[in-house]
Amino acid sequence: MSDPAGRTGEVGGRSVRFRLLAIALLPMLVILPLLLGVAIYRWNAKFDAALISKVNGDLTIAHQYLARMLEKTGVQMRALSASARFRDVVAQDGSGSLSDLLDEARKEIGLDFLYLTNGKGDILASSPALQRRPRQDWPIVAAALSGQAPTTGVDIFANDELAAISPALAERAMLELVPTPNAVPTDRSAETQGMVVHAASRATLPDGGTAALVGGILLNQNLDFIDTINDLVYRAASLPEGSKGTATLFLDDVRISTNVRLFEGRRALGTRVSAAVRSAVLGDGHTWLDSAFVVNDWYISAYEPLVDTYGKRVGMLYVGFLEKPFSDAKYQTLLIIITAFIAITGATVPIFLRWASSVFMPLERMTATIAEVERGNLAARTEMTVSGDEIGRVAVHLDSLLDQIQERDRQLRTWNEELNARVRERTRDLEHANLKLEATTKQLIMSEKLAAIGEITAGVAHEINNPIAVMQGNLDVIRSVIGADADKVKVEFRLLDEQIHRISQIVTKLLQFARPEEYAGYVERHAAASIISDCLPLVQHLLNKTAIAVVRDDRASRLVLMNRTELQQVLVNLIVNAIHAMPDGGTLGLRSFDAERDGSPGVAVEVSDTGVGMGADVIEKIFDPFFTTKRRQGTGLGLSISQTLIKRQGGQITAESRVGAGSTFTVWLPEAS
Ligand code: ADP
Numbered sequence: 001m002s003d004p005a006g007r008t009g010e011v012g013g014r015s016v017r018f019r020l021l022a023i024a025l026l027p028m029l030v031i032l033p034l035l036l037g038v039a040i041y042r043w044n045a046k047f048d049a050a051l052i053s054k055v056n057g058d059l060t061i062a063h064q065y066l067a068r069m070l071e072k073t074g075v076q077m078r079a080l081s082a083s084a085r086f087r088d089v090v091a092q093d094g095s096g097s098l099s100d101l102l103d104e105a106r107k108e109i110g111l112d113f114l115y116l117t118n119g120k121g122d123i124l125a126s127s128p129a130l131q132r133r134p135r136q137d138w139p140i141v142a143a144a145l146s147g148q149a150p151t152t153g154v155d156i157f158a159n160d161e162l163a164a165i166s167p168a169l170a171e172r173a174m175l176e177l178v179p180t181p182n183a184v185p186t187d188r189s190a191e192t193q194g195m196v197v198h199a200a201s202r203a204t205l206p207d208g209g210t211a212a213l214v215g216g217i218l219l220n221q222n223l224d225f226i227d228t229i230n231d232l233v234y235r236a237a238s239l240p241e242g243s244k245g246t247a248t249l250f251l252d253d254v255r256i257s258t259n260v261r262l263f264e265g266r267r268a269l270g271t272r273v274s275a276a277v278r279s280a281v282l283g284d285g286h287t288w289l290d291s292a293f294v295v296n297d298w299y300i301s302a303y304e305p306l307v308d309t310y311g312k313r314v315g316m317l318y319v320g321f322l323e324k325p326f327s328d329a330k331y332q333t334l335l336i337i338i339t340a341f342i343a344i345t346g347a348t349v350p351i352f353l354r355w356a357s358s359v360f361m362p363l364e365r366m367t368a369t370i371a372e373v374e375r376g377n378l379a380a381r382t383e384m385t386v387s388g389d390e391i392g393r394v395a396v397h398l399d400s401l402l403d404q405i406q407e408r409d410r411q412l413r414t415w416n417e418e419l420n421a422r423v424r425e426r427t428r429d430l431e432h433a434n435l436k437l438e439a440t441t442k443q444l445i446m447s448e449k450l451a452a453i454g455e456i457t458a459g460v461a462h463e464i465n466n467p468i469a470v471m472q473g474n475l476d477v478i479r480s481v482i483g484a485d486a487d488k489v490k491v492e493f494r495l496l497d498e499q500i501h502r503i504s505q506i507v508t509k510l511l512q513f514a515r516p517e518e519y520a521g522y523v524e525r526h527a528a529a530s531i532i533s534d535c536l537p538l539v540q541h542l543l544n545k546t547a548i549a550v551v552r553d554d555r556a557s558r559l560v561l562m563n564r565t566e567l568q569q570v571l572v573n574l575i576v577n578a579i580h581a582m583p584d585g586g587t588l589g590l591r592s593f594d595a596e597r598d599g600s601p602g603v604a605v606e607v608s609d610t611g612v613g614m615g616a617d618v619i620e621k622i623f624d625p626f627f628t629t630k631r632r633q634g635t636g637l638g639l640s641i642s643q644t645l646i647k648r649q650g651g652q653i654t655a656e657s658r659v660g661a662g663s664t665f666t667v668w669l670p671e672a673s
């Protein structure tokens with residue numbers, strides 16, 4: 001029982017401890033981090049969204065700058081074509097002065113080229129001087145000639161188209177491609193086309209015919225343009241320290257104008273955009289707002305498609321800023337939050353744990369106490385003093401329960417011991433009774449034998465009595481026949497008489513002892529001395545065996561009332577016991593004297609010996625029936641029968657003894673009245 005219960009207790013205790021700990025720490029270690037996680041996640045998303053919305057705003061500014069630039073160019077072109085001076089110069093028809101005017105106007109407006117065409121393929125004037133006739137079928141030229149709007153837009157010029165206008169422009173447009181990972185693979189090694197802000201305005205010729213004033217700004221490697229956008233979008237302090245604003249113009253997917261730097265501070269002209277951006281912006285016409293890997297770093301980027309005057313997507317406008325300072329700031333904040341959390345947890349959890357363990361302490365003590373009790377130590381206690389909390393009180397209760405159990409256990413043990421003692425006692429009694437029974441059985445057998453011997457003895461005695469009577473009679477006859485001669489053998493006759501008398505005495509006594517019933521039944525007054533004398537012949541043979549001296553002292557003057565045979569039996573018993581106590585000889589004392597007991601007159605007969613004596617433990621049992629120390633020879637009945645007989649006559653037998661010194665038995669009988 002103890003083992004499984006103990007194990008359950010332990011597991012139970014531990015699990016309660018863990019559960020309580022979990023309850024205590026769950027908010028701290030699970031819910032709080034979860035909430036923090038969610039908050040951080042939300043904050044991160046918002047942060048990213050804020051970055052995206054910022055870059056979107058940046059893109060809007062860049063877009064508007066480009067739109068303004070287009071519009072301004074258009075407006076300036078229209079102003080030129082409508083100016084009185086222009087009209088005058090055209091009217092004068094001096095082509096040299098017209099060219100001068102165009103030259104002047106081109107520089108003022110900031111154009112790369114400016115020419116006047118009559119719409120039939122003739123160039124009336126140009127700045128710079130054209131190499132060949134440039135392409136005339138641009139939609140904006142047609143629109144200007146026909147007087148429609150819009151008259152500005154972005155157009156892509158092939159290299160030879162640029163070369164027709166100016167070899168310098170063709171040269172500027174030329175860009176070697178820089179191999180760029182992530183870009184769409186290409187066989188091309190150089191970008192030769194030019195992206196041009198293209199504007200045209202209608203002009204009236206002196207002959208009334210219409211003409212178009214056409215101008216353009218090549219954007220390839222136009223760093224003023226891109227730096228202006230960048231300065232506009234990313235004014236000083238509009239970005240956190242360490243971040244960097246960038247702006248780029250793409251022709252198709254090639255950077256033709258940018259402030260993004262390559263490694264050695266060189267601008268990243270000729271590098272290309274990633275395939276993903278290209279397909280989203282150029283392919284699908286979407287605006288891209290996301291984090292993107294630009295040249296060599298991650299940027300929060302915004303790309304929008306640029307559409308030429310044909311309505312075709314031909315390039316992209318890009319602005320963006322370095323993500324790293326922002327993400328650094330983000331991660332730093334995150335780090336601060338997490339560090340703060342860990343620090344707070346680290347500081348508070350031990351407090352929780354200590355707190356919790358003070359709650360568990362009574363539980364643990366109880367578990368340990370119960371285990372100890374199960375191992376058998378009932379004295380184990382939690383030793384908790386009454387404290388406020390429930391578990392503590394339970395522990396105190398447990399102690400008082402254990403006190404009760406221990407008390408019960410003690411009682412049970414006492415009862416058990418008592419019971420055992422009783423069982424032992426009863427067993428002893430039973431053994432004793434068994435022994436007695438055994439002895440009784442033996443005694444019965446012995447009695448039977450004695451009875452048989454008594455019978456035989458009586459028979460033998462009768463048989464002997466008759467021949468003795470005959471012998472005595474015949475001796476008397478012989479004495480009378482020989483007459484006076486008898487005196488000659490007087491001594492011999494006396495000896496014969498004596499011996500015959502002695503035989504008859506022995507036989508009579510033997511008969512008396514063996515068949516007491518023949519003599520019992522009546523009590524007589526006797527002198528103790530005569531009965532002692534009657535006993536001696538019966539034990540003479542025992543006395544002869546060892547050197548025992550008999551010392552007699554008969555002083556009793558009173559008579560006692562008792563059946564003669566019975567008293568004789570008592571004394572023979574005492575004498576035989578005395579003789580048995582002196583196997584190496586000694587002195588047998590036989591005294592009779594007048595004595596008082598409890599104020600009554602009587603006679604005491606003392607049988608004393610100088611034998612082995614008895615210990616106190618023996619003396620107290622000698623009158624018990626069947627108590628004997630003589631093993632096989634004794635019956636243990638002698639003293640008990642003697643006492644019965646004496647008590648019947650109102651007397652008593654007492655014994656005194658010293659081990660090694662001898663014993664004295666005293667028979668006291670009341671005086672016969
Ligand atoms: P038994 O003689 O058959 O043993 P008794 O009743 O006559 O039985 O005696 C009981 C016991 O008392 C004896 O066995 C013996 O131990 C002790 N006892 C009796 N008389 C004497 C004696 N005179 N000296 C020593 N022991 C005696």
Ligand code: MG
Nearest residue numbers: 573577638639
């Ligand atoms: Mg005896």
